[in-house]
Amino acid sequence: MxxxxxxxxxxxxxxxxxxxxxxxxxxxxxxxxxxxxxxxxxxxxxxxxxxxxxxxxxxxxxxxxxxxxxxxxxxxxxxxxxxxxxxxxxxxxxxxxxxxxxxxxxxxxxxxxxxxxxxxxxxxxxxxxxxxxxxxxxxxxxxxxxxxxxxxxxxxxxxxxxPDREALERTVAPVTGPVRMAMRRATADAIAELRSRLAAAGADLDAFARHYVAEGLARVRSALTTHAEGGRLRDEEAARLGLDLAITRVRDEAWTLMRDSHASLWKDLTRRLEPRFIPPAASLLAMAAWRAGNSVQATIALERALTIDPAYSMANLLMHAVQNLLSPAIMRDRMPTPAELDAAMGRAHAGWLLPLVNLLDEEDPTVPLE
Structure with a gap:
């Protein structure tokens, strides 16, 4: 350990x-x-x-x-x-x-x-x-x-x-240059698409939420498969998944399905997503890294998440665990299945989308392009 x-x-x-x-x-x-x-x-x-x-x-x-x-x-x-x-x-x-x-x-x-x-x-x-x-x-x-x-x-x-801890921090630092510019465009497109769909849904937001959450769950599973096979998400796929993970049920799907090998996906998203969408991905990276024995990366990922959102509950929970030298087995052995999550949380409704909708109107701090 x-x-x-x-x-x-x-x-x-x-x-x-x-x-x-x-x-x-x-x-x-x-x-x-x-x-x-x-x-x-x-x-x-x-x-x-x-x-x-x-x-x-x-x-x-x-x-x-x-x-x-x-x-x-x-x-x-x-x-x-x-x-x-x-x-x-x-x-x-x-x-x-x-x-x-x-x-x-x-x-x-x-x-x-x-x-x-x-x-x-x-x-x-x-x-x-x-x-x-x-x-x-x-x-x-x-x-x-x-x-x-x-x-x-x-x-x-x-x-x-x-050479030092700062060198490790740079392994999960935000991407810059053309990659950052491409992700900004992809994120703007994903946000515009979601806003358009929300407007088209009108008053029937509960039905839209159920449909959108189902899509998000499918995108999580598809992304995990892509990385397991050695692939990498396209910019538009990464941007959509970044939005999806703002919904607790979608993020928890990824947490429930967690495997040590998933760290590569969450590390990639932690580097590529626009800052306001990073805390869920960085927290998932921390969980995957902690499980796999890379607690240095876990701590650095949690610091990234909490710098952006000091109140982010999943990051605070994991930080408490690592600071108190707890074994990752305490979480690994207690994670619910997706079916148990569905039973506990019930059907998706419009309230599930509120954290995501709130993020749509935020502005990200400038990330260098070069």
């Missing part, structure tokens, strides 16, 4: 899951961390939980920590069956040392052995559990993670450690 967030943390599976990490030296530990969290951390606290030499979980927090940020750690260690932890703080000593001390104390209270505790800063590391000058000099020990066998193994496995 790999966790990441700033300033809190989230849950997933480590990329080395199923194999033993031979972390024989502090340099090996420091070489492994970037591949475990997905980027080279700075100003961070990272905790690796192991059992019989196998990585069971990895947690990262951005520093400095808010009060009680480490409170969910002991239950997590217990749930994941962790018997030993390695603690690494990245940054200056006055920031890192207090949080490493707190993490060591919490591990001890949970009866989990601290195998190593390190501080890394500007190409050197220091150990908090070794005070022998011969191996842990006061001035620190130089290290180069790129020369470790761990880094070589990760590269062979196809794992990537991006």
């Amino acid at each position: 790999t966790t990441n967030a700033s300033p809190s943390a989230s849950s997933a599976s480590p990329p080395f899951s199923g194999s033993c990490l031979t972390l024989t030296t502090p340099a090996d530990i420091l070489a492994a961390v970037p591949y475990l969290v997905g980027f080279h951390p700075s100003d961070s606290l990272v905790i690796i939980g192991l059992d019989r030499g196998q990585a069971k979980m990895v947690v990262r927090w951005g520093l400095p920590l808010p009060p009680d940020a480490l409170a969910p750690l002991p239950p997590l260690l217990d749930r994941e069956g962790v018997t030993q932890v390695v603690i690494i703080g990245y940054g200056a000593g006055d920031v890192v040392t207090p949080v490493v001390d707190e993490a060591r104390l919490l591990a001890a209270k949970a009866e989990v052995h601290v195998g190593e505790a390190l501080r890394a800063h500007e190409g050197r590391y220091w150990s908090y559990v070794c005070d022998l000058p011969a191996c842990c000099p006061a001035e620190g020990t130089p290290y180069d993670p790129s020369t470790s066998q761990i880094a070589a193994e990760a590269t062979v496995r196809g794992l990537v450690a991006l």
Whole structure:
């Protein structure tokens, strides 16, 4: 389980899951961390939980920590069956040392052995559990993670450690240039078409809502099939689906059908949709990423959603889960089926369209075209 967030943390599976990490030296530990969290951390606290030499979980927090940020750690260690932890703080000593001390104390209270505790800063590391000058000099020990066998193994496995968290954020950044211009045109056309259909429906909006929601459910399923087969939605398809997902029942269809492989669709839409239509797609991306073990991407996607709409309920629900180090299994095992959603929500009616209609009149902040 790999966790990441700033300033809190989230849950997933480590990329080395199923194999033993031979972390024989502090340099090996420091070489492994970037591949475990997905980027080279700075100003961070990272905790690796192991059992019989196998990585069971990895947690990262951005520093400095808010009060009680480490409170969910002991239950997590217990749930994941962790018997030993390695603690690494990245940054200056006055920031890192207090949080490493707190993490060591919490591990001890949970009866989990601290195998190593390190501080890394500007190409050197220091150990908090070794005070022998011969191996842990006061001035620190130089290290180069790129020369470790761990880094070589990760590269062979196809794992990537991006330079920093900002590089990960750019992987879900809005598209620009001609692609953005094309999506703006497609979105404007989709909005104009919907407005025309609403006007033609007249007073019979309940019947129109039932028809429109049925179309949206079909478009969700078609989009999932397209991506599962290696395809990509055309601009007009993506724009229509962006409108559809503003309707809770349509969005929940995608949530109910969630598979780890669906992340590519929601990532594509998070990048391509106009900002006001992003929160549902970004939240679905977060759910898919969290389930698949990519909690870094999950957290970044939720930040995208909540920056646009701080009150978006699905994003807030998922953010609470990842910040409290909850397992994605708690949602995976409790998701209703589409039939159960229909039974619970009843027939579609005009009120279901209100969130979408409200978005039609909003203006998006300018997204660069180049």
